[in-house]
Amino acid sequence: MIQFQALAQTYGTPLYVYDFDAMKEQFEALKEAFRGRKSILAYAVKANSNLSVIKNFAQLGSGADCVSIGEVRRALMAGVPKYRILFSGVGKRDDEIREAIQSDILYINLESEGELARVEAIAKELDVKARISIRVNPNIDPQTHPYISTGLHDNKFGVEIDAAKRMYIHAKNSENLDAVGIHFHIGSQLTQLEPIYEAAVIVADLLRSLQAIDIELKFFDIGGGLGVRYDDETTISPYDYAQAILGALKGIDVTIICEPGRFLTANAGYFLTKVLYEKKNGSKRFVVVDGAMNDLIRPSLYNAYHRIEAVGKTNDVSPVDVVGPVCESGDFLAKNYPLPAMEHNDLLVVHSAGAYGFGMGSNYNTRGRSAEIAVENGEARLIRARETFEDLIALEREYL
Ligand code: LLP
Numbered sequence: 470m471i472q473f474q475a476l477a478q479t480y481g482t483p484l485y486v487y488d489f490d491a492m493k494e495q496f497e498a499l500k501e502a503f504r505g506r507k508s509i510l511a512y513a514v515k516a517n518s519n520l521s522v523i524k525n526f527a528q529l530g531s532g533a534d535c536v537s538i539g540e541v542r543r544a545l546m547a548g549v550p551k552y553r554i555l556f557s558g559v560g561k562r563d564d565e566i567r568e569a570i571q572s573d574i575l576y577i578n579l580e581s582e583g584e585l586a587r588v589e590a591i592a593k594e595l596d597v598k599a600r601i602s603i604r605v606n607p608n609i610d611p612q613t614h615p616y617i618s619t620g621l622h623d624n625k626f627g628v629e630i631d632a633a634k635r636m637y638i639h640a641k642n643s644e645n646l647d648a649v650g651i652h653f654h655i656g657s658q659l660t661q662l663e664p665i666y667e668a669a670v671i672v673a674d675l676l677r678s679l680q681a682i683d684i685e686l687k688f689f690d691i692g693g694g695l696g697v698r699y700d701d702e703t704t705i706s707p708y709d710y711a712q713a714i715l716g717a718l719k720g721i722d723v724t725i726i727c728e729p730g731r732f733l734t735a736n737a738g739y740f741l742t743k744v745l746y747e748k749k750n751g752s753k754r755f756v757v758v759d760g761a762m763n764d765l766i767r768p769s770l771y772n773a774y775h776r777i778e779a780v781g782k783t784n785d786v787s788p789v790d791v792v793g794p795v796c797e798s799g800d801f802l803a804k805n806y807p808l809p810a811m812e813h814n815d816l817l818v819v820h821s822a823g824a825y826g827f828g829m830g831s832n833y834n835t836r837g838r839s840a841e842i843a844v845e846n847g848e849a850r851l852i853r854a855r856e857t858f859e860d861l862i863a864l865e866r867e868y869l
């Protein structure tokens with residue numbers, strides 16, 4: 470049991486708290502599902518990019534899926550070996566491509582023919598062969614929120630099968646490209662196995678047709694996306710997930726790469742916020758708290774549900790909007806949420822906040838971002854200090 474009240478007392482609120490043991494358990498459960506197969510779990514750093522969180526996974530043998538050169542640097546700093554680091558993303562700058570090649574990471578995931586040309590040109594300048602993989606857009610509806618659906622032709626991600634084939638053939642004939650992998654990622658918070666299976670079958674078929682023309686790839690990268698339970702969702706078990714992928718591969722000898730983010734961190738994270746006061750506008754009840762959309766934007770952006778626990782309260786509940794101090798009507802952590810009567814300084818714990826919480830935070834309204842705490846073996850420690858006003862203005866010039 471995490472002592473939320475004591476942590477709020479010691480470190481103040483708003484506050485992010487991560488259960489490192491729970492993160493490890495999730496990692497081990499997924500790793501176990503792929504046991505007996507060559508596989509790499511490459512933690513999707515975007516889900517929670519705190520260096521200590523990445524290090525926690527690196528110590529278990531995790532790789533890292535990165536979407537900016539900043540994330541690649543974080544992964545290297547946190548001790549992820551370069552040969553388990555991937556660089557994905559739909560738009561990479563030349564300087565990012567150059568540094569990724571020079572860092573000698575496992576491969577760069579390409580998402581367009583234009584990007585293939587840039588990577589080839591930069592590898593030529595550096596006089597090396599750049600390892601690449603191609604992200605295929607299998608045109609599959611993942612049945613998730615439209616903002617986090619990525620595997621349809623309507624989405625900006627990846628390339629069509631025909632374009633992918635052209636790119637692999639081009640790479641085979643290039644002195645500066647070494648195609649080692651194939652990649653797909655159809656979306657996030659996936660709770661249906663069928664679309665994942667269908668996408669895997671399409672991409673495995675492409676892999677076979679490439680083999681037929683002597684293009685041998687070592688890595689089959691299935692992306693991330695495994696959903697978690699925020700409320701009462703039925704989720705995909707790691708075992709069923711792995712079996713579906715193996716079923717699609719039907720014995721093709723490749724190393725499976727998986728890029729889980731949310732699955733590893735979401736339910737191991739908590740966002741602690743204190744009540745400032747209750748108010749009513751007409752019959753509408755509001756609880757105003759010290760945390761806001763700049764700390765946790767998921768409710769505002771996706772209408773996402775996060776369970777909220779009123780610590781130490783047991784009295785009758787009635788529906789309330791839990792809102793932050795930011796000057797936007799969209800600044801809420803929950804709408805019509807059943808909570809008891811709240812008083813100044815009561816503590817609320819927002820659950821499932823370990824993925825896409827702090828990382829999507831901002832300084833809107835000149836609010837410093839929260840501190841982050843790790844809890845491991847019953848001990849708590851600060852892994853990122855609370856931002857101060859001085860931190861916020863440190864890069865501004867000419868204001869005097
Ligand atoms: N690999 C790729 C290529 C991705 O684009 C993503 C997530 C992942 C792996 C990790 O996906 P996960 O296992 O965490 O589902 N901010 C949104 C989620 C955005 C996901 C972006 N891509 C949210 O809060 O729901």
